[in-house]
Amino acid sequence: MMEPLRELRDGYIISLNLGSPPQVIQVYLDTGSDLTWVPCGNLSFNCIDCQEYTNNPTISRYSPLHSSSCIRDSCASQLCIDVHSSDNPYDPCNIAGCSLTSLMKGVCSRPCPSFVYTYGEGVVSGTLTRDTLRVHGSASGDVTREVTSFGFGCAGSTYREPIGIAGFGKGSLSLPSQLGFIQKGFSHCFLAFKFANNPNVSSPLVVGDLAISSKEHLEFTPMLKNLMYPNYYYIGLEGITVGTGTSGSLIQVPSNLREFDSSGNGGMLIDSGTTYTHLPQPFYSQLLSKLESIINHPRATEAEAQTGFDLCFRVPCINNITNVDDHLLPSITFHFMNNVSLVLPQGNSFYAMGAPRNGTVVKCLLFQSMDDEGYGPAGVFGSFQQQNVEVVYDLENQRIGFQTMDCASSSAFQQLHN
Known part of the structure; x- marks a missing residue:
């Protein structure tokens, strides 16, 4: 497909x-x-x-x-039981008039x-x-x-x-x-x-097969098995580096971003249905503090109030062109389990909130704090941070691969784009 x-x-x-x-x-x-x-x-x-x-x-x-x-x-369908997943999946069909005998045999034809x-x-x-x-x-x-x-x-x-x-x-x-x-x-x-x-x-x-064949050159991190939530895709985050080379600063993440408790809480969910990456407190605040300490551009607090994002800066731009200023902000690297390092493509961390004005453009960090509800995943790797990254879900080997690329000019794109 x-x-x-x-x-x-x-x-x-x-x-x-x-x-x-x-x-x-x-x-x-x-x-x-x-x-x-x-x-x-x-x-x-x-x-x-x-x-x-x-x-x-x-x-x-x-x-x-x-x-x-x-x-x-009909109630005889396994999908009907699955869509009514609860402590007693037969209950809705029983209320609809199916007898217990017909339910157990899977033959009730009621809708x-x-x-x-x-x-x-x-x-x-x-x-x-x-x-x-x-x-x-x-x-x-x-x-x-x-x-x-x-x-x-x-x-x-x-x-x-x-x-x-x-x-x-x-x-x-x-x-x-x-x-x-x-x-x-x-x-x-x-x-x-x-x-x-x-x-x-x-x-x-x-x-299908084409999605995972000839992908051995990718870096793969294992899917984590969550017995309480088996239908989600979890990966383990071990650290985040801000900056590159000898000037880069590695921030250790809490263990619950790669481990589950007895109730199935924890791990990092990879989810195309969540736009921005969410990280738990206090780790999220530590990341913000590290970025703020090494970025010398003035804060754009009014943009933070308007957008709801937590870290915005006024970044200089040349000739009012925003895509030549990416080097003025530090790179961010995610370190997943199995020694997999994903350097987020330029533009996947800080994003321009509008057109340049007076030689500067306001860029905000498009990460968010994880709601501290005490249950569910500890963090979420969202679709915005997956842009210009080939993401391979190798379900046969229970692993997820990453490779940065220009998705607009990839060979797969050229085949799809008539």
Whole structure:
């Protein structure tokens, strides 16, 4: 499977061809969840607290009534049990009228009850539906594979989730799992922010053998096994270096960024559905202090108040061109387990908040503090820090590889871009 990804605002969009005849629905790629869901109903779909997306032409919706191959999933489906994951997954179907005997035998034909799925602050409510999914099997798009009876959520109402999601986690509901690729892997190379909303360029997404073959030159860090949360992708962070060479300063990270407690809390989640990298306190404050101590440019505190980012500077620029001043800010290197070092590409740490003025440009550190909730991952490696990096999920060998590259000019991009 080879599909182009388009950058939209704070994420990366993949187009799903669902139904008979096909309906093209654009959804976010999310490696931090399993369920694939789409907004359902041209008029009936309701998104609460989504005013900023009102009348956005990029939002597409799926109509079950206009597909001859659409069916409602039943309680006999394993996906129905999975979407209602709880202490007793049989309970919703029992309430719907399935007898205990039919549930245990997996033969109850009653429709799978509606589900509720949560994403941080967002909530999705819908019904589990099956329809034909068509994916491209080559870069040129001339090979199409039909996946019949693909299971996904048909969402009628959401809270703060105006656009659907393609779940790329490890669970049975995920898109790679249903396509039979969960024992293989996938890779992506996210374009930089400057290409957002540009219809003429795309990021390559490759799923299957081609994604992991001939990738031995990459640096691979092991996926950490979390028995409590087995469907997420965790890696271990061992340190962060600010600067390069002998002037670089290594900051040791807390052990919970590479270890789990007895409840499954800890580790670093790698997640395309989270925009910015989140780091726990007090380590996050230590990183800010180190950066502030070695950067001599004046702070832009008004930009910090406006944007919500914690560290902004006024950086000189030549002839009002912002991309020639990157050397004026220190590089940041992430050190993952297995001696894997990823020097973040220029622009993945500090980002210009606007056009240059009077020979300076305001740049802010696009990292954020992890909410101190005491549960879940200790940190998150977000999609912004993955830009211009080929990221390979080698699921067969349970490892994740990194290689910096110009995603816009990579060979994979050239094949995808007609």
